[in-house]
Amino acid sequence: MATKSLKAQKSELSNTQRQLEILSNGIFQNGKLPTFRQKLKEHSLPQIQPQKLSILQINVGYMCNQVCAHCHVDAGPDRKEMMTRTTMEECLTVMETNQIETVDLTGGAPEMHPEFRWFVTQIRQRTSVNEIIVRSNLTIIMANKKYHDLPDFFAENEVHVISSLPFYKRGKTDRQRGTGVFDQSIEALQKLNRVGYGKTNEQLKLDLVYNPSGAFLPGDQMAMENDFKKVLMEDFGIEFNQLFSITNLPISRFLDYLIASENYEEYMHALVEAFNPIAAENVMCTNTLSVSWEGYLFDCDFNQMLELKVASEHSHIRDFNAEALEQREIQLSQHCYGCTAGAGSSCQGSIA
Amino acid sequence: MKKEYYNPEDLKKFSSITEWNKELGEKFFDYYSSVFKEGHLTAREKSLIALAVSHVVHCPYCIDAYTKDGLQRGIEKEEMMEAVHVGAAIKSGAVLVHGVQMMNRHDQLSM
Numbered sequence: 156m157a158t159k160s161l162k163a164q165k166s167e168l169s170n171t172q173r174q175l176e177i178l179s180n181g182i183f184q185n186g187k188l189p190t191f192r193q194k195l196k197e198h199s200l201p202q203i204q205p206q207k208l209s210i211l212q213i214n215v216g217y218m219c220n221q222v223c224a225h226c227h228v229d230a231g232p233d234r235k236e237m238m239t240r241t242t243m244e245e246c247l248t249v250m251e252t253n254q255i256e257t258v259d260l261t262g263g264a265p266e267m268h269p270e271f272r273w274f275v276t277q278i279r280q281r282t283s284v285n286e287i288i289v290r291s292n293l294t295i296i297m298a299n300k301k302y303h304d305l306p307d308f309f310a311e312n313e314v315h316v317i318s319s320l321p322f323y324k325r326g327k328t329d330r331q332r333g334t335g336v337f338d339q340s341i342e343a344l345q346k347l348n349r350v351g352y353g354k355t356n357e358q359l360k361l362d363l364v365y366n367p368s369g370a371f372l373p374g375d376q377m378a379m380e381n382d383f384k385k386v387l388m389e390d391f392g393i394e395f396n397q398l399f400s401i402t403n404l405p406i407s408r409f410l411d412y413l414i415a416s417e418n419y420e421e422y423m424h425a426l427v428e429a430f431n432p433i434a435a436e437n438v439m440c441t442n443t444l445s446v447s448w449e450g451y452l453f454d455c456d457f458n459q460m461l462e463l464k465v466a467s468e469h470s471h472i473r474d475f476n477a478e479a480l481e482q483r484e485i486q487l488s489q490h491c492y493g494c495t496a497g498a499g500s501s502c503q504g505s506i507a
Numbered sequence: 508m509k510k511e512y513y514n515p516e517d518l519k520k521f522s523s524i525t526e527w528n529k530e531l532g533e534k535f536f537d538y539y540s541s542v543f544k545e546g547h548l549t550a551r552e553k554s555l556i557a558l559a560v561s562h563v564v565h566c567p568y569c570i571d572a573y574t575k576d577g578l579q580r581g582i583e584k585e586e587m588m589e590a591v592h593v594g595a596a597i598k599s600g601a602v603l604v605h606g607v608q609m610m611n612r613h614d615q616l617s618m
Binding site: 322378382 | 519550551575578579580581583
């Protein structure tokens, strides 16, 4: 398993332009498969339009204690990009002056940001944001003594914790996320349970994210949730609220894996074949904006990683203008098929 | 005409069989999708049965489809292999049980 990001390896695929070329050439250029725009037309669907913004997803930096094989961020210990306090202040101003229902903090491992706790408490104290989500990789809680009290911090601030756990068995989890990740994740989940997470308290929600460990699409979310709940309870006494089933999008490290394992064409074919027009109407970019560590705005975290900024003059958080941004055209490419396949996929799981 | 009898690309064209006989083709696909719905057996159990049968009937298309289906359902490789052994055991048992016919015939013909 790789221990360095694609960027540190100076891989061809760390170049986002190259990724976009791959996603537009070959099978999508020779007509073997329709492009995402063509597919929308085939189904008489209009261009995807933003609606009222309710979720601000803030990526505070790409540093992470893990180097997961499927990571669309290409995160890892060698990534030093980090949001400044000035940009965090600009985000807080937007939260104070606009009706933002949910702030979704992601990374990397957002908890590794030195201003992480300050930022969370400021959101709670200064804004009327209803829900703060932290996307935690779980192992960070066990990684260093200074993170051991994160479950208490999360509980004090009523943070909604959404954690990745690729599978309820050690083998598949460790193959995707690194040796030892499963055991540490289990320990972290038990710690979260001990402070009240994942039980009946509505303020202490603990959801898990499942994503396939290979070149195949996720199965039915509810069936997977039942399997996860049964095994995690029986084997480890762990409780959680919901399981979100997320499709791996063909960008960054997962694209690298697809190409290296000669699964790219077959995977794209599976995504296109599973196109679901109902999912296309509910994609997350209709109500979410993604903010990068530098403060730029994107239609989603995937577009952020492809460096496809919002098509608007207001493309930085300091120039935020909700009305103008609602009029923008969402940037599409063939990776968007990942959000519309089967039951659809978003940062909140299935959408159809 | 391609030289191989089996082409993985043909699996994607399976639904095209309805083009030459719409009524029977559609009846088959309706029946097929009903069979695999959750019932007294779970869809997961049905997927494992389908994987075992795929091996017994030597269908590379079906093995491809139900290995992927199993992965999507979170079925583990150990479960898949056990299912294949169930199919193999029945297949080899079916061969071996004919040995009794051989024994009967042998004894009938022998002094």
